[in-house]
Amino acid sequence: MKILCVADQRSPLVYSTGIKERFKDVDLVLGAGDLPMDYYGYIVSSLNKRLYFVFGNHNLKHYDRLARKSQAFSFDPESVNQHSFGSILATGRVIRDKKTGLIIVGMGGSIDYNHGVNQYTDSQMYLKLFRLIPRLLWNKLIHGRYMDIFLTHSPPRGLNDREDPCHRGFKSFVWFLDRFKPKYMLHGHIHLYERNIPREIQYKNTKIINVFDYYVLEPEL
Template identity: 50%
Template structure:
């Protein structure tokens, strides 16, 4: 299965009338956050492939329709706003587990808390997001012989591809998750790459950690 991974930057190679020529052989698209939904809708509509996504810490206008906070219960949204938010064709997998073909994908969106903005979590809160999904992971292990194939996140793990500033520091929770549940890939965004020499892929135990900034293609080697 060939997977187009995207995050953080609207890539002119994708957002163009040549997208089919370049990416028609993709089986799946994974978005690691900080991209507008209309960009995701363009990809879904043009490639006609399933697209799974998580929200990051930017481009959060539609977040209340997918992850309801306490404050969202008291806000009014027009029917048109709701339709626009929910009809992109992309599938939100934030704090969820989704099976696409033979591939098991788990999503954990958001960044480490740095200014109390929306979709930011402390490490303890991210631990809780993971623990909520443990029963489904155990079910997967029993039925499919593995917990998951891909962990799709916005933020990176602590100490892998992250930065020292509070905004771009990674989650420690992802480290124990990889050691315990052994996803084949962890695909993240959040860390912009401006130098071709910047590290994009790192092996951590049995998991290949990949920065999906702009776009990156992986081949799982498994049939879709």
């Protein structure tokens, strides 16, 4: 299985005429935020693959129409009208993708640094995560695991984040990883312009990956 992950900026290797050949064996696409919806649309129309996304703290033109309607519950992507540009909103949702069998939890936004749109305090983020618990417990009972992938825009506090107010991660995400143990956490928000900055770190049961620009994940589940 291969998953194309994108975040934060249009990649010239993705946004190109060669996308079909370069990513022809991709099974799923995940968007970790701060990307325009037409970019997601281009990926979906080019690859004809399902794309789940969360909003970041930029490129929020469609946020009012989609993300503020999002509620914490599990849903069937085939039947719920949460599509935009062919992509499916994952914010605040527990999703089991039927084609891959993956259980994905989405949570968008960044830490509150100037009271902007889609910014949250840690207390607010804890409440958002608490709403997911009933469905996660159901997954553990029925599927033997809470989730496979935690898809976010921001990183956890102290793990792949930075010290400036805008790019600090959520402490609540650390609690979430400790409690529900996803195999992977995929995030954006932290731009990687230097090659010596690591993209991946291992935290207990979870591999945390900064998918800035683009990243192809081959999950071991």
